[in-house]
Amino acid sequence: MARALAELASPAKGLLVAADPPPRKDGAPGAPSKAAYDLTDAGRAALVVDSGAEDGAEAEAERRPGPAPAGLATGRTPERVEVVFADARAEALPDLYHVLARAKLERASWVALIGGERREYAIGFTGPSASRHADDLVAELTGAALSARPGSVSDVVSASRFQRLVRERAEAASRGRAARGGT
Numbered sequence: 001m002a003r004a005l006a007e008l009a010s011p012a013k014g015l016l017v018a019a020d021p022p023p024r025k026d027g028a029p030g031a032p033s034k035a036a037y038d039l040t041d042a043g044r045a046a047l048v049v050d051s052g053a054e055d056g057a058e059a060e061a062e063r064r065p066g067p068a069p070a071g072l073a074t075g076r077t078p079e080r081v082e083v084v085f086a087d088a089r090a091e092a093l094p095d096l097y098h099v100l101a102r103a104k105l106e107r108a109s110w111v112a113l114i115g116g117e118r119r120e121y122a123i124g125f126t127g128p129s130a131s132r133h134a135d136d137l138v139a140e141l142t143g144a145a146l147s148a149r150p151g152s153v154s155d156v157v158s159a160s161r162f163q164r165l166v167r168e169r170a171e172a173a174s175r176g177r178a179a180r181g182g183t
Helices: 002-009 041-046 057-063 090-102 130-143 159-179
Strands: 016-019 036-039 075-087 110-114 120-125 148-156
Touching: 075 090, 075 130, 090 130, 120 130, 130 148
Parallel strands: none
Antiparallel strands: 016 036, 075 120, 075 148, 110 120
């Protein structure tokens, strides 16, 4: 591991730079860190997520970093983003895959798998025909007796901005409670 990190930090690669190890927390188990690295700008640009695609040109294209999905960059979205949520639980997958294979997914701007208790694919559409394309997909999925529901995204903010907004709204809610005699 040390050799691999040193190679990435070499001037030839220029992806990592040496940094001071973080301070050790009192009572932390294990040996203290002896080395630490930060990503350089080139390292950030090269950071990719392996999508699990087969090897080859398609896999390489999917590994390349890119901008946020269309319409989802931090800040107010320039246009409405229509989203179709399709049930992706194991029992629905065979039929879902058959319908999606025939659907006009090239109209979609992005697709995300949302895990958890309610596993779903979120399929996003942007542009002037976003609503129509989303409605078409919902119709295809529900016509095949699959669970699908439409939604939309109108605002995307950073986590820190969201935290500030929540605090402001919590203060307003507290004032409202106080005004009606609540706690």
